[in-house]
Amino acid sequence: MSGGTPPVVRSHDREGFEHFVAERAQPLRQFLLRMKVPEHDVQDVVQESLARLLRYRDSEPATAWQALLYRIAINVVRDRARHARVERSVAQESASSAIVDEAASHEPSPEQHASDRQQLALMQAAVMRLPPRCREVYLLHRIEGMTYPEIARHGGVSLKAVEKNIARALRLLREQLKAASTRNHEDVV
Amino acid sequence: MSSERIDEAAAGWLARLMAPDCSERDREAFEAWCAADAAHADAFAATAQVHADARALGGDGWVRAATRSAWRASAARGRSRIGAWPARFAAAAALLLVVGGTAWFARTERPQQARYATAVGEQRHLELADGTQLQLDTDTDVIVRYDASSREVILDHGRIQVGVAADARRPFSVRSGRGIVRDTGTEFQVARYRGDVRIMLLSGAVNVALAGREGNDASRDLAPGEELRVGDTGELGWPTRVDVDAASSWTHGMLTFKDRPLGDLLEEMNRYSGTKVRVADPALSTLAVSGVFRTGDQASLLQALKTGWSIRAKRVSDHEIALSSAR
Numbered sequence: 001m002s003g004g005t006p007p008v009v010r011s012h013d014r015e016g017f018e019h020f021v022a023e024r025a026q027p028l029r030q031f032l033l034r035m036k037v038p039e040h041d042v043q044d045v046v047q048e049s050l051a052r053l054l055r056y057r058d059s060e061p062a063t064a065w066q067a068l069l070y071r072i073a074i075n076v077v078r079d080r081a082r083h084a085r086v087e088r089s090v091a092q093e094s095a096s097s098a099i100v101d102e103a104a105s106h107e108p109s110p111e112q113h114a115s116d117r118q119q120l121a122l123m124q125a126a127v128m129r130l131p132p133r134c135r136e137v138y139l140l141h142r143i144e145g146m147t148y149p150e151i152a153r154h155g156g157v158s159l160k161a162v163e164k165n166i167a168r169a170l171r172l173l174r175e176q177l178k179a180a181s182t183r184n185h186e187d188v189v
Numbered sequence: 190m191s192s193e194r195i196d197e198a199a200a201g202w203l204a205r206l207m208a209p210d211c212s213e214r215d216r217e218a219f220e221a222w223c224a225a226d227a228a229h230a231d232a233f234a235a236t237a238q239v240h241a242d243a244r245a246l247g248g249d250g251w252v253r254a255a256t257r258s259a260w261r262a263s264a265a266r267g268r269s270r271i272g273a274w275p276a277r278f279a280a281a282a283a284l285l286l287v288v289g290g291t292a293w294f295a296r297t298e299r300p301q302q303a304r305y306a307t308a309v310g311e312q313r314h315l316e317l318a319d320g321t322q323l324q325l326d327t328d329t330d331v332i333v334r335y336d337a338s339s340r341e342v343i344l345d346h347g348r349i350q351v352g353v354a355a356d357a358r359r360p361f362s363v364r365s366g367r368g369i370v371r372d373t374g375t376e377f378q379v380a381r382y383r384g385d386v387r388i389m390l391l392s393g394a395v396n397v398a399l400a401g402r403e404g405n406d407a408s409r410d411l412a413p414g415e416e417l418r419v420g421d422t423g424e425l426g427w428p429t430r431v432d433v434d435a436a437s438s439w440t441h442g443m444l445t446f447k448d449r450p451l452g453d454l455l456e457e458m459n460r461y462s463g464t465k466v467r468v469a470d471p472a473l474s475t476l477a478v479s480g481v482f483r484t485g486d487q488a489s490l491l492q493a494l495k496t497g498w499s500i501r502a503k504r505v506s507d508h509e510i511a512l513s514s515a516r
Contacts, residue, residue: 068237071241154263171236178235
């Protein structure tokens, strides 16, 4: 390899993942019921959510799985609702089934969504605009793959400070990307 | 709640859910918040999507450089706040410090020491302050000791591959068991299981000596593609040729075997798993096998043995699988 670093070797925590899935399936059912998912749909949503989560098993650390699972489950619920709406409107207006397909495949693959170059450039700019400490902690967590305790030990700061900086980074990134997409939308209009 | 407040809460929840001390009660509170308003769940999903997308930045040179500088800046503040590193690392060593990714040591006159370890099934890649690349295989424990005049890595057990960055002022060496490997800017592997040490040279040149007998003529030079064993009781072997590609495939998460005894293959694969595969029939362990296996992927190994060699696997306990001939 010329000058660069060798590929980072990631551990493939299969047993840990299976354990996580076994442990979280029941709580996920409870969560979906709370989210007013009809009881006869809950099992399907659980199945689909866990199947989608599987794609991230090797690429995301175990500490990220819980949050990922929530995000995926919320997306699955939204997709199904949208799908149902489109199907109804398709039945009414006999529109093309392409709309249905498009609406059904909302969950992006791990790489797909962000491989969009423009999205990546926006993201890069947003990260670079974060306040220094906040950016440091976020990069060590997201890019370097360090856990909160590792970052805390490394920088000699408290765990709470690490978490606060992560939260702040997430809020600022979302804010900036939201503003950017609104701008883009206005450009088009 | 205004949309800004909702976004702020969503970010806070995401950060909490990724914390190692996130409790059942935290999750409960998060779920209640999420269920309270569709806008809450949507804000959370959108924030989590941004976080997921940020991962793709790992391939961006600019962001990687910023991450390295974050490492240094954070470590520098950590030092000034808590005091000298050696003391911190002495304490950390007792806790089995595990650091992921790129490790940087600032260049100071004080000796600096860090301990790195991997769990069974885990592999890690580290970049040290001088640019030296250190890859740790499963179940490995090393101490890295750098000072103004020397760079030393001590391998207690496991396997490492080292790509040494040239530094004429500070010689680089690896100590393991009774073996000392001295290096002059090259790439090599050191493995230690049950006392014996194996040194394999990929490129450049190294000299292997016996610990406690430095300066003596008890040392050997290795050429690229050669391997040498140092026994736990101090026997220094002679270099033998090895297949370098096969021997370094573990650094890419693979194990490559070409006509090697099944017993060796199982020993290697077992290092990556809490569940051990053993032969019920001793004659099987000398069977010659070939193949490329993903480290830790026991299921594929068992499938390959079944289809290729008619070997049957049976789970005999929670942590043991026994192999026997199907015929």
